[in-house]
Amino acid sequence: MTSSPTPLSEYSETEQQIFDAALHVFAREGRHGARMQAIADAADINKAMLHYYFEDKETLYEEVFTYTVERFMASFGASLREASTFENTLRAFIDGYIEFVRSDEAAMRLMIQENLAGGDLLGAHLREATNAGDAPPQILVETIASAVDAGEIRAVDPQHTVLSVVSTCLFFFVARPTVQIMHPAAEDDWGAFVEARKDHLFDLIYHGLAP
Amino acid sequence: MTSSPTPLSEYSETEQQIFDAALHVFAREGRHGARMQAIADAADINKAMLHYYFEDKETLYEEVFTYTVERFMASFGASLREASTFENTLRAFIDGYIEFVRSDEAAMRLMIQENLAGGDLLGAHLREATNAGDAPPQILVETIASAVDAGEIRAVDPQHTVLSVVSTCLFFFVARPTVQIMHPAAEDDWGAFVEARKDHLFDLIYHGLAP
DNA sequence: ATGACGGTTAACCATTTGGTTGAACCAGGC
DNA sequence: GCCTGGTTCAACCAAATGGTTAACCGTCAT
Numbered sequence: 001m002t003s004s005p006t007p008l009s010e011y012s013e014t015e016q017q018i019f020d021a022a023l024h025v026f027a028r029e030g031r032h033g034a035r036m037q038a039i040a041d042a043a044d045i046n047k048a049m050l051h052y053y054f055e056d057k058e059t060l061y062e063e064v065f066t067y068t069v070e071r072f073m074a075s076f077g078a079s080l081r082e083a084s085t086f087e088n089t090l091r092a093f094i095d096g097y098i099e100f101v102r103s104d105e106a107a108m109r110l111m112i113q114e115n116l117a118g119g120d121l122l123g124a125h126l127r128e129a130t131n132a133g134d135a136p137p138q139i140l141v142e143t144i145a146s147a148v149d150a151g152e153i154r155a156v157d158p159q160h161t162v163l164s165v166v167s168t169c170l171f172f173f174v175a176r177p178t179v180q181i182m183h184p185a186a187e188d189d190w191g192a193f194v195e196a197r198k199d200h201l202f203d204l205i206y207h208g209l210a211p
Numbered sequence: 212m213t214s215s216p217t218p219l220s221e222y223s224e225t226e227q228q229i230f231d232a233a234l235h236v237f238a239r240e241g242r243h244g245a246r247m248q249a250i251a252d253a254a255d256i257n258k259a260m261l262h263y264y265f266e267d268k269e270t271l272y273e274e275v276f277t278y279t280v281e282r283f284m285a286s287f288g289a290s291l292r293e294a295s296t297f298e299n300t301l302r303a304f305i306d307g308y309i310e311f312v313r314s315d316e317a318a319m320r321l322m323i324q325e326n327l328a329g330g331d332l333l334g335a336h337l338r339e340a341t342n343a344g345d346a347p348p349q350i351l352v353e354t355i356a357s358a359v360d361a362g363e364i365r366a367v368d369p370q371h372t373v374l375s376v377v378s379t380c381l382f383f384f385v386a387r388p389t390v391q392i393m394h395p396a397a398e399d400d401w402g403a404f405v406e407a408r409k410d411h412l413f414d415l416i417y418h419g420l421a422p
Numbered sequence: 423a424t425g426a427c428g429g430t431t432a433a434c435c436a437t438t439t440g441g442t443t444g445a446a447c448c449a450g451g452c
Numbered sequence: 453g454c455c456t457g458g459t460t461c462a463a464c465c466a467a468a469t470g471g472t473t474a475a476c477c478g479t480c481a482t
Binding site for chain 2: 027028029030031032033034035109111112113114115116117118119122123126127130137154156157159160161163164166167168170171172174175176177178179181182183185196197200201203204205206207208209210
Binding site: 225256257258259260263 | 459460461462
């Protein structure tokens with residue numbers, strides 16, 4: 001279920017094990033809470049190997065985080081290809097974005113950890129991308145703005161709307177333990193619950209935007 | 212802006228300082244990432260005082276967390292008093308819930324930290340409350356179910372709907388650093404942004420539920 | 423064979439961190 | 453004054469943690 005985060009191809013096998021393990025431990029314990037020994041254990045290697053492949057904890061974190069944030073931003077746009085109707089676009093985005101997060105929950109948790117801890121490193125990356133013009137959600141914002149202009153949907157604020165869509169797609173992953181206690185269905189079969197959630201979210205938001 | 216989390220009244224002043232500081236540090240760095248020295252610094256006291264008032268790190272965390280989770284659950288129901296129309300109820304809940312989180316963001320961050328870390332302690336508290344019948348969101352679920360039965364809103368799944376409402380109310384706080392980079396308005400005046408968000412969320416969800 | 427080299431390991435070191443201690447401080451009651 | 457109780461602090465200690473080292477493989481070119 002929790003797949004490997006498809007690290008860089010130029011990495012050796014051991015490097016990928018470390019990378020993978022570090023992502024999961026950092027995602028769970030946070031930048032400072034994570035212990036090098038825990039990462040070594042998760043990667044099933046000797047602690048010294050961590051420093052052989054990555055200089056120190058800080059460097060390891062930065063490499064893992066940088067790679068994760070880039071993958072995250074790429075996934076944003078990837079879910080938006082081929083826009084026919086706005087209805088199809090919204091459906092494709094919700095499905096695609098949720099599918100991406102499901103395939104690598106640890107990546108998302110790491111992003112949230114950064115936010116909780118102040119998001120300094122995150123800020124640097126995002127500002128860079130934003131200035132370069134390829135800020136991830138900008139595409140969706142424009143899609144919604146166009147739909148508003150074309151009269152396809154009500155005159156909502158595109159920025160706020162995108163934030164709402166993203167919120168609903170991500171939050172139930174963030175609070176997964178809580179959700180699984182509250183919703184018996186989510187506890188029994190998480191996969192089915194995620195599918196049901198895609199349908200519900202599209203239905204709710206599409207009706208919320210309809211004229 | 213970041214108000215004090217109104218600790219238990221039976222606490223002495225020093226105890227409250229510690230409690231308050233611990234909440235903020237745990238919320239930012241997580242259960243294991245938090246350093247006792249950091250908490251002592253934030254509380255502006257000597258490190259030995261922490262152990263004078265609270266046995267050890269684990270106990271301190273548990274007391275802070277227990278108190279936080281209880282306050283959180285109470286706030287859930289508190290936002291639902293006096294339901295006339297469903298429209299008013301929804302509006303009151305969104306406003307009240309967001310206002311509660313705004314008044315104590317650290318409490319919410321602590322809850323999210325617990326979720327990211329697996330939520331074992333959280334699970335114990337929630338299951339207890341759920342079995343006792345006073346599970347926080349149960350009231351909202353029933354309100355929505357009634358509205359569906361009365362034909363006030365479309366035939367949506369109440370459980371999923373509540374999760375969606377809560378997602379949108381909480382997520383922009385969780386990802387506040389990211390949101391502030393993406394939305395210039397949120398960076399300039401967070402308070403005004405939160406207000407705008409209340410309006411937007413009510414508008415989006417109310418239309419999403421309307422028949 | 424051998425030696426150079428990437429990879430791997432256990433043992434080790436220095437610093438940080440959680441936690442303790444004994445003395446000092448500071449009321450209020452006698 | 454001086455005792456007593458709760459409170460506060462600097463210094464201290466043992467364990468945990470990040471990071472290093474020197475030796476040890478295995479293998480491949482010479």
